Amino acid sequence: MTEGEPAGTTPDLARLEASLRTLELTVRRKLDGLLQGNHVGLLPGPGSEPGESRAYQPGDDVRRMDWSVTARTTTPHVRETVADRELETWVVVDLSRSLEFGTADTDKRHLALAGLTAVAQLTAGGGNRIGAVVANGERMLRLPARGGLAHTRGLIRRVATAPVAPEGTRGDLVGALDELRRPPRRRGLVAVISDFLGEPVWERSLRALSGRHDLLAIEVVDPRELELPDVGSVVLADPETGRQREVETTPLLRREFAAAASAHRDRVADALRRCGAAHLTLRTDRDWVADIVRFAVARKHAWSGGGPHRAGRPA
Template sequence: MPRGGDVTAGSAGSADLTRLEASLRTMELTVRRRLDGLLQGNHTGLLPGPGSEPGDARPYQPGDDVRRMDWSVTARTTAPHVRETVADRELETWVAIDLSRSLDFGTADTDKRHLALAGLTAVAQLTAGGGNRLGAVVANGAETMRLPARGGLVHARALVRRVATMPAAPEGVRGDLTAALDQLRRPPRRRGLVAVVSDFLGEPVWERSLRALSGRHDLLAIEVLDPRELELPDVGTVVLADPETGRQREVDTTPLLRREFAAAASAHRDRVAAALRRCGAAHLILRTDRDWVADIVRFATARKHAWSGGGMSPARAGRAGGPA
């Protein structure tokens, strides 16, 4: 599985910045190479105005540019008409990222925080070019950081770097995805794409905020998972810890406990998936024990027909990137 380097958020303040830059650069190149050519193209204008795409015809008014005369309509109606054009509008993408302490967990090839950065990098690559802008709202439970939407590869790299170096919240602080979503609601943003990156642990109290965004934006939810969150191994007595509250509990991984744990985890994932469907969000699942780049490629390829001029349509194809 391509990992794109080991990036550990929360420790970047003391880590070697050269190594961090190299890791992020490797991740970017890995995603770009595997996603090359996917989902590229021009964007349909959202508002009428100067541009290159033909719009509606209307009667000629004094002062109109005669070069926009629509002679076919003029001939049919025997009245002079001009053809308006639709503005070539760039796509504005906002990423809401949940960087709670629960992301500092991984028992396979990487950890969930690395997958969150991978998801952010993929969104940046899939929406790059053509004057598009990328912004982010990052919440770790203790603070919420807003990174303004700007265009260009330099900005995209700086944004990913800022997210990677955001410190982890103190122990005992729970994540707050709702706070990040609410910052995207007020003030209202221009229409575009909103991608939400989280492990979606806990009850879906964020559903109301996400649904409010669906009326104005297309939504993409990127869920990051570790296999040990879905089922417990038969390892005897272990100590389980909640990274957000610091609570610990010693348990014996009996067959009964493992069955109950798996059933509860499956029920929780079903609730999350149902909430995302109600919000009209496309659902991409990245796992620490899978090739996350391959999952992104499969997801993007399967949904390529649902992209209209570079913007993702509301989810109709269900989830992608789940367990094989």
């Protein structure tokens, strides 16, 4: 079977195709109007051609400081760049077992697919190319970067039908990130879609990519990962190790769980910030399309010099 070719005509495939087309249309309608200009979207590509200088504003990338103008005017300035005519985007999709979870409007795997669709829509056209590295902990799938609508739809379909790793399989986000470093890809955008559970051992690999690429991290979250409901006795399971533990959801346990979850998310946000990655959080209990639109508009405003923007997490 070639990439982008339907895997058959079974009812399950027909439902999948209908679901993916609905997802594409939903994203496209909501993002209409943001798909114009030089890659102004989730993370505008700064390009390599030098443009005009402007006064530094809080939130600007200090690596773009124009030191000659700064010295001449005694006021900090940054150098704008003109977006390249063609953008190459690579999406690292973490499909570890922990993504097979959801207690609200959708599950995290579907939310990851939605994030991939949004990135594809916001970087489409104009000779741009998109590729993907998909890792589930057991195997890794690399889809080459190509252009065109047929390729993009085929790529999303391949990710949607990627197999689920057996229970007890740990994810391999580090391996997926390192896959983009060997051999080095042309300068472009790297979007990482994951729930970022566990310690941020991926920070070194992600930081290594930041010297060559713009980075976007899309974190997918379910509310039950942030706080436990008062349901009495419950069995908690780790899908990546298979370990289970029965606990009593007492007020003390719920407070400690919420505090540990908040501390973990702070560590993830700090690590992403150190890597220079823009940070977008999508939650299974929120309107994820609205969150993407707000994030894209804020990024567009910040890059156009309209004021500072902190790519934080929605409440």
